Amino acid sequence: MTGPAPTAHVTVTLADVALADAPAQVIARQVIARQVIVEPVQPPIPFELRYDPATIIPKHTHAVQARIEDGRRLLFISASANHVITRGAPAEVEVWVERVSQPPDQ
Secondary structure (H helix, E strand, C coil), X not given: CCCCXXXXXXXXXXXXXXXXXXXXXEEEEEEEEHHHCCCCCCCCCCXXXXXXXXXXXXXXXXXXXXXXXXXXXXXXXXXXXXXXCCCCCCCCXXXXXXXXXXXXXX
C-alpha cells in the first residue's frame, strides 16, 4: 500500500458539535503539511490545537476531527466521535482515521 501523495496534508479541527441541525462550529484548526508526515515519520502524527477557552460553552459538546486530503480529494477521515473538554470528556484524545472508499478510475 502506498502512502499519501507528496501534496497531501492533515487537517485537525476542534469543533462545537452540540447542534444536531447545524454545521459544527470550528473553534480551532491545525493543518499539517505532507513533508511532516513522510517517512521515517509515520502515524501517529502529533497535533496541538490552540484555542481561546472563552469560546468553549460548558453545556455544549466539543469534538476533535481529522482528515487527510490530497488537494481537494479526501483520502482519510476520522469516523468516530472524539469528544473533548466538556461534559466529562478528556482534554486530550488520540484520533484514528479510516481510508475513504474511492470510486474506480474511469
